[in-house]
Structure formats: structure tokens, C-alpha cells
Amino acid sequence: MEEKFFFEKKNQKTFVPLPPNATIGIVGGGQLGRMSALAAARLGYRCHILTPEEDSPAAQVSAAATVGDYEDPAALRAFASAVDVITFEFENVSAAGLELLTSCKPVRPGPHVLRISQDRIAEKTFLNEEAGVATAPFAPIETLDDLRAAAARLGLPAILKTTRLGYDGKGQARLASEADLAPAFARLSPKPLILEGFVDFACEISVIVARGDNGDSRAFDVVENRHRDHILDLTLAPAPIAPQTAAAARAIALRVADALDLVGLLAVEMFVDRDGRVLVNEIAPRPHNSGHWTIDACPASQFEMHIRAVAGLPLPLAARHSDAVMKNLVGAEETALWPQILATQGLIPHLYGKKEARPGRKMGHVTRLFAKGALPGEAGIALALGPLAGER
Structure with missing residues (x-):
């Protein structure tokens, strides 16, 4: 086991919550940063984005942006000097760049979490040996x-x-x-x-966990994720799985967050195999596509939970007031249905402000809500999605 993959937990003092009007720096200018910035604004914070892209989705809704390379020391220092705390929506930052940011301002989640999640060998070794959870x-x-x-x-x-x-x-x-x-x-x-x-799985599921600096954790309901062409297509909340399987998945996600000593948000993607075993596939220490349903189906979304954890605020319950189906809008073909989507009662639309619809690019998503306990079957889901039903 290489020493760089792991870390020693240290007892650190609980940090003072960020006051209103403080500035949260977000590394990455994509849709996850955009939705995080919108959640931060509701809580009274400004956001400052670091991204190499002009007019990025996140910068469009933020107070400021530094346009520069993630490995450019000058851009990193300028960004850090303008913010009070730093988080990220994008993991592919160099280790050297992240260490530089950490030397300037608090980074949450910490660099040790990012180093583990960036490398699949480090990630699976950590999950098996440190968190004590099963993988393929x-x-x-x-x-x-x-x-x-x-x-x-x-x-x-x-x-x-x-x-x-x-x-x-x-x-x-x-x-x-x-x-x-x-x-x-x-x-x-x-x-x-x-x-x-290879895992002969019955379904793919995920759990989003928020964890504060004091160890207080909240886990959203387990969801089922369905992919098309290797890209997430649908998320069903809650996952139509046995209660004991859902309980096991939530327990695993909370255990991983604790093992990481996470401060922030963590998505844990898992397989449920044909025997009902839950195996962790991978982790992402940031908001996640499979958590977008929480914007419309929960009092506090994954993005609000992320900002609260990063800012040192109390975490509310990760409650669900409705069942939900989230559908990604991918590429030009699905984005072209925007007028029909807007005309379909019950579809809640979200566009990300991206200029160009390329094949396989996530341009937005829609959510359809249902009464708790009333998530429909396949035919009902297709009917509820209207123009986005397509071939499944």
C-alpha cells in the first residue's frame, strides 16, 4: 500500500460558520458548480469560480470568476486570495494545484479525499482496507x-x-x-x-451523503440509476429495492464518509448483484448527477447540503417530500425537445447554460414528482416523461 493514498485523521477544532456575504470559491465551471452557486446564493453567500472556460455555466450565475488553468500558480493564487473557503465540482485538478490552494485557504473536502477519489486503484484499496466495504x-x-x-x-x-x-x-x-x-x-x-x-448486477444504485466538520452526517434516500450509452439517463427516487438492501446501502455510504473524515458531500455509486449483495463501484466527493432530483423533491437539495457542510452550517434532515424521476437531457437531439418539455405539465425543467450541444454532453435535466409511495412502473414513467419517453 502506498503511503500517499491514505492519511491519518486528526482531531481538529470545529470551524466557525461562514458569515453571510462571505465568498465560497468553487473549482470548476460546469453545471454542478452552477447549481451549487444557486444554492449558496439562497443561503446568503457569494461564489467565485475558477475555470479555464470563458462564460462557463457556473460563472453565469456567480459573483465572480477567475479564468485560468487549474495548474497555473498565478491563477490559483489570485483565485484563493478572493475567497474565504474553497470547494470543487470537478476532481481533475493536479495534486500540486490542490496543495497550493490548501496552503492559501481551507479546502473542503480536503486534499486527502480528492487524492483517493482521483485514482481508481487508491479508491478501491481504500474502500476495502480502510472503510471495510466490498467492491468488485x-x-x-x-x-x-x-x-x-x-x-x-x-x-x-x-x-x-x-x-x-x-x-x-x-x-x-x-x-x-x-x-x-x-x-x-x-x-x-x-x-x-x-x-x-465483472459484476452480474441486478441494478445500479447510489447514495448522496453530506457530512459536517463535527462528524454530523445526513444520507439521502437510495436511488436507482439507469444508463444509456454509458451516460446516466434516469434516476428513480427512491430505488425500487428491498428495504434491507436500501438500509445496507445507506450504512455503507455513511461508513465511507466517516472513513474519509469527509467535510462536504459524497456520492457513493454501488451495484446490487443478483444475490442482493451491495458492492461499491466508485465514489465522488462532490455533488453528483444522481442527486439532481433532490432540488425539486427535498426541502434541502444535495447542493444546499454541500454548501452548508463547506460553510460550517448545521445540516438539516435529508428528507424527501415526494418520489421523483430525473431524466438527463443529453446532446442536441434531446435538447431540441425543449419547447415540448416546457409545454408538458408536470415536467420541471433545468438547463445548464451550455453554448453547444455535442453528442453525449449533458445539457440539462428534467424532474417529475409523484406522491410518496406512488412512483410508477415502467409504463407510468414513460407516460410521465412525455416527449422524453423515447426507446428504453
Whole structure:
């Protein structure tokens, strides 16, 4: 185990809550930063965005923005000097850049959390050995011979992934036979890679956890996530799973947040296998696409919880007043349905302010609410989504 992957917890004093009109710095200018900034404004805070992108979705609704590279020391220092506390909506910041920010202002969640979540080998090792939770079997891969040996041990099919920078199905390959090994190894970079044993899962679920600096934690209800072309398509809240499975998933998410000594927000993505076992797939220490339903179905959304934790404010209950279905709007084809979406009663629309609708790009989402306990079946969901029902 490499020392850099882990950390020692330290008893730290509870920090003083940020006063109204303080400025929260957010690293990343995407839609997660945008929705976090909107939640911060409701709580009386200003937000300042660090992003390399001009006119980013988050900057459009924030008080200020520093446009600069995440590894540019001058941009990082200018950004840090203008804010009171720093958080992020985007994990792919260099370790050196993050350490520089940490030397200037408090960063929540802390750098140790980001280092673990940035690297799939570090992440799964931490989950198994430090948090004590189960994942799919895995093996680090540096050479083609490593891959051949790991495939023989873990079995095929299996999933080969980059350890860093992969998302929405990018940076991974499904290996069905030995003939797939060499081409996938040659194609995927940067090295090293990770091979993950295949999980015959019944469904994919996730839990969003908020945790304050005093260890107080709140877990939202377990949701089911359904993907299309490796991109999240639908989230169903609550997940239609057995109560004992949901309880196990929430307990796992809370355990991981405690093991990380998290201050902020954490999404824990999990598989439920055919035997009902819950296995952690990956973690994200920030607001998450599978938590967007909370904006409309909960008194305090995941974004408000994120800001409260970062600002040192009390955390309310992660309560749900309605059942919900969240549908992503991906690419130009679904975004073109915007007039029909706005004309459909019951659909709650959210657009992210992105200029260009590229294939696979998340442009917005819609939410449909239902009375608690009244989440419909497949036909009812399709009917409720109206013009977005599509082929499922």
C-alpha cells in the first residue's frame, strides 16, 4: 500500500460558520458548480469560480470568476486570495494545484479525499482496507503480461479502465475474450490501468451523503440509476429495492464518509448483484448527477447540503417530500425537445447554460414528482416523461 493514498485523521477544532456575504470559491465551471452557486446564493453567500472556460455555466450565475488553468500558480493564487473557503465540482485538478490552494485557504473536502477519489486503484484499496466495504475484485495493470495474468485470475468478461480521468464510459473497455486484451491495453492511456472483475448486477444504485466538520452526517434516500450509452439517463427516487438492501446501502455510504473524515458531500455509486449483495463501484466527493432530483423533491437539495457542510452550517434532515424521476437531457437531439418539455405539465425543467450541444454532453435535466409511495412502473414513467419517453 502506498503511503500517499491514505492519511491519518486528526482531531481538529470545529470551524466557525461562514458569515453571510462571505465568498465560497468553487473549482470548476460546469453545471454542478452552477447549481451549487444557486444554492449558496439562497443561503446568503457569494461564489467565485475558477475555470479555464470563458462564460462557463457556473460563472453565469456567480459573483465572480477567475479564468485560468487549474495548474497555473498565478491563477490559483489570485483565485484563493478572493475567497474565504474553497470547494470543487470537478476532481481533475493536479495534486500540486490542490496543495497550493490548501496552503492559501481551507479546502473542503480536503486534499486527502480528492487524492483517493482521483485514482481508481487508491479508491478501491481504500474502500476495502480502510472503510471495510466490498467492491468488485480488481488488479492494477502496468504491462500486457499483468493484464493477461489478472484476466486469468479474475475471469472474463471483465472491465479494463484507466485509473484516472475516465467518466461517462470514457477510458474503459469491456473484455469479453482473450483476443480483446492486447487491443484494449494498447488503446487505453495513461497507464497504469485497472482491471475490474465483472459484476452480474441486478441494478445500479447510489447514495448522496453530506457530512459536517463535527462528524454530523445526513444520507439521502437510495436511488436507482439507469444508463444509456454509458451516460446516466434516469434516476428513480427512491430505488425500487428491498428495504434491507436500501438500509445496507445507506450504512455503507455513511461508513465511507466517516472513513474519509469527509467535510462536504459524497456520492457513493454501488451495484446490487443478483444475490442482493451491495458492492461499491466508485465514489465522488462532490455533488453528483444522481442527486439532481433532490432540488425539486427535498426541502434541502444535495447542493444546499454541500454548501452548508463547506460553510460550517448545521445540516438539516435529508428528507424527501415526494418520489421523483430525473431524466438527463443529453446532446442536441434531446435538447431540441425543449419547447415540448416546457409545454408538458408536470415536467420541471433545468438547463445548464451550455453554448453547444455535442453528442453525449449533458445539457440539462428534467424532474417529475409523484406522491410518496406512488412512483410508477415502467409504463407510468414513460407516460410521465412525455416527449422524453423515447426507446428504453
